[in-house]
Amino acid sequence: MIFWEIFIAFLIPNLLAYGGGPASIPLIEHEVVDRYAWMTQSEFSEFLALANSLPGPIATKMAGYIGFEVGGILGSFIALFATVAPTLILMITLLNLLHKYRDSPKVIRLSSFVLPAIAVLLITLTFDFAKSSYESNKLIPTILMIVGSYLALEKFKVPSIIVIVVGLLIGGFLL
Amino acid sequence: MKIQIQLFKAFFVSGILGFGGGPTIIPLLHKEVVEKYKLMTDDDFSDVLSIGNTLPGPIATKMAGYIGYRIGGMLGLINALFASVIPTVLLIIILLNSLKQFSNSDFINNMSKGVIPIVTVMMGLYAFDFLKKSHKSLGLKISAIIFLYSFITIVVFDLHPGIIIASLLILALALPAKGGKEQ
DSSP states (O other), X not given: OHHHHHHHHHHHHHHHOTTSHHHHHHHHHIIIIIISOSSOHHHHHHHXXXXXXXXXXXXXXXXXXXXXXXXXXXXXXHHHHHHHHHHHHHHHHSHHHHHHHXXXXXXXXXXXXXXXXXXXXXXXXXXXXXXXXXXXXXXXHHHHHHHHHHIIIIISOOOHHHHHHHHHHHHHHHO | OHHHHHHHHHHHHHHHSOBTSHHHHHHHHHIIIIIISOOSOXXXXXXXXXXXXXXXXXXXXXXXXXXXXXXXXXXXXXXXXXXXXXXXXXXXXXXXXXHHTTTTSHHHHHHHHTTHHHHHHHHHHHHHHHHHHHHHHHHHHHHHHHHHHHIIIIIISOOOHHHHHHHHHHHHHHSOOSSOOOO
């Protein structure tokens, strides 16, 4: 049942993703690409590039769009519901409890213990994307574009939407 | 009604101007909710933020849902969530589907190839960010142990990352805690 799969594919990553939207990216990729094969690795990377450069929360942009592609408007709503509702319900119902324990070392550890694991997932995803880029763009263009976009994003702080538009144009004219 | 309109505007503006996801949305939201419409005090806002951070999932929607609920009840919750989520979801669905119209053009197909190296860099930067955060909150030794554990289980043995994260959450609660601030 496709709607159930959509629900599960977005529920699990968002229940585990401590550290906000970016933490959920590799977990969602695992469900969408590896487990359910709704998108190929390179489709996912192209989608993510645009999604990450448009405004708004990244987790809901992924859920809304992928849900829509896989299951239409209902699919989109189910994916968004699975993303937003569970932790929001926890927050509203457990507010007093969370308020009381938010400085407890164990509660702080919940979010910090997960950080190195998310880093491993993001590093793996980085390598997978580098490989996709090598397969579609060859070695030299991949290296040049990676160095160029690193300098633009990190050193010169160019807004990501501009970097992506330049990337699209370079892709269209040169690759 | 006035409150609902203010809620809608506050969450709509912070969502649609928030390039860079949650982390950039929070300061914008603070400006709208606390400074512009004075729907909450500064202290309340940081309180909600720190409680939101004790739970997983996207921070922007936890803030929208909770603040909406507290200020405007169930209608406020739906209103604020709708304003922060739907406009940018519609934007990406419309934009990508119009690009797809041209999917038989070589130019458009090649265009999308040009963004793969860029998203590679974006993910690399997020990864670096998480390494820095984990070094800051756990120190080098514990970070390295958890990093190696996750690397070996997820990359070498190809276990589902969800299982590994769940095991870390159980460890976080089960291991004895130093500091003893607990009740």
